[in-house]
Amino acid sequence: MIVHVALSIPIAKTFSYSTPEERKFFVKPFSRVAIPFHNRILTGFIIDIEEKDDPGLKVISDIIDIFPLIDGKIARLCKWASLYYITPIGMVLKYALPQTLQVEKYISVRSLSSCASALEGVSLKKAYKNPGKDTIFQFLQEGLIELRDVFADKVFEPYHETVRTKEDSEKRLYIGDIESRLAYYMTCISELINKGRNVLMLLPDYYAAGKFYHKIFAERFKNNVIWYGSAIKTKTRMDAYFKARNGTGFLILGNKSCIFLPIPDLSLIIVERQEEDEYRNEEGFNFNANILALRLAETEHIPIIFGSASPSMEMYKHGEEGKFIVVGKKQQIDKKYSVVLMEKGLAAQPVLPDKLITAIGDAVQKSKNIAVFTPRRGYISHIRCLECKRTFLCPLCEGVLGLHKQENMLVCSICNKSFDYESKCVYCGSNLIRAANVGAEYIEEKLKALFTDSHIINITGETIKYFRKTISDISDGRRLTLVGTQSLSKIYGMHINKLIFVGWEELVRMAGYRSEEKMFQIFMNLLDILTPEEIYFFMDKKLAVNPARFFDLERFYTEELKKRKAAEFPPYVRFFLIDVEKKGEKAGLKILEKINMILEQEGLTEYLTGPMKQKNKGCYRWKLILKGDEKLFQNALLSIYGLSGVRIEADPMSI
DNA sequence: GAAATAGAACAT
């Protein structure tokens, strides 16, 4: 028997091996096998099986799974993701199983016949050691033992697929504020949980949104709520995995990888704030969990709800085109706000304007909660000399150097190497140097110096996990001043009196073609979660925008979509970034030549922009962009994928 | 992705 095996290596082809006759019973599509590969043993997935024999082939080392852990619905999703994201199927499948999965540790043996009685209650892992895997496989095949999953205390067996009909499924886009969203989710979830059906809900993170929802749902549904994802211990994660696999009436919460869970009778998928970039996976293979959620819902006829105060352009477009039923109330902000124009923004001159200090001082005095939004999280991310007019660059890779406050060191933004900082120009020695691009840490420090008896707290992606602890520590009734990035909009359940935007308009420069969309989402989510009474915008005169444009959701989306359509940008077209990195220029040009040849053969050169040449880390780097449908590029990109020093990114964040 | 192998650049 020949098996064709997909490996998690960047090659889009399978490798063939022969299988020993006695293991034939356990050869199933999508089971994992250990195979000899280039002097080592690798784990791969069986993709195809052939009855014939070929004595020239190497023999597999082991069959790892008793039955495949990838069921039909996940297999279909993985195959699709492999093509949509131009990633070899083996890499996708590897990601679809928990990285820490050791099934045999959590499975126990039950004896069904006297000749296997010695094995009663033994863990599968132990049984594999003694009497050995061969014997266990044989016992299983002959029905002398059965396996039980220790978490759910049920028979461990392949899942039965629930076939759903088209009529069951409905795709909904809920646009509305957090309160109404939560109420809507709650109604939909309880209806199903009470009937013993399972619900999957995707959340943008664990520490803020995750904990908020987990707490609320756990109060209502008790032990039937489980978190599956990162930030928890292996054993808890495995417990969640097996419960999801066997559960009835469960609400499973997770971030990205939960989309690959083998949940039986999955009756609803909810994605909270699907526009968040945290749904994008960047390790192993690149995907966006809400794209996969939508695909799963469509092909398996599972109802899905995308809920948000500010959906992505793509989801909104689906709503407009009738692909979704749009529910909820579209936000129309009816709030007063003040705009303060600054001669120079904080990006150019790191001086907090007087009016900002007054605005904060006033609120502090009246004992109000304040939040200050700023787009960067760090202290200083850019320093330049006023005499020789040069920016501090990394001597090794020419990346921009930023200043880290605690260690007083210059740190390269690209290679992360650090250097001593001596408060003078690294090139001409002048003392006339100026910080630019200051971030939340810098503003926090300045405010702390000004308002010594106020609680000033930094809220960024890194610090948010400690925030809950901090707020409960405060018992003297003093109010809070929060300084942070867009993570501020993750503090669900927090009420702020005064919300101040400092440098919000700089996103125009920072977020590429999505800048306006990002500005809208940050603005809308901050208002949604923090519910401020007063809003201030401190903007650089040269970059200033009129905030009124962002107050009417429908108008904003309609205009933005029109622009995107005219410019042929996502969501009307997809981008594929081809990133070539080589030590030598010659080697790089050779690769570019090859890429060009492949594209020419497929007649795709008209979709190509670039190459744009860059030099960093002492390497040469070229960026090429293909603009079009993935189906056009699949063949070409999969062969380009295999070239050395080439990385392909579907739907890159910034162009 | 990583080991094996081929190639280039430099020193002896």
Next chain:
DNA sequence: TGTTCTATTTCA
């Protein structure tokens, strides 16, 4: 002609 670093090939 050996040594070392870099690029390329190949894996069943």
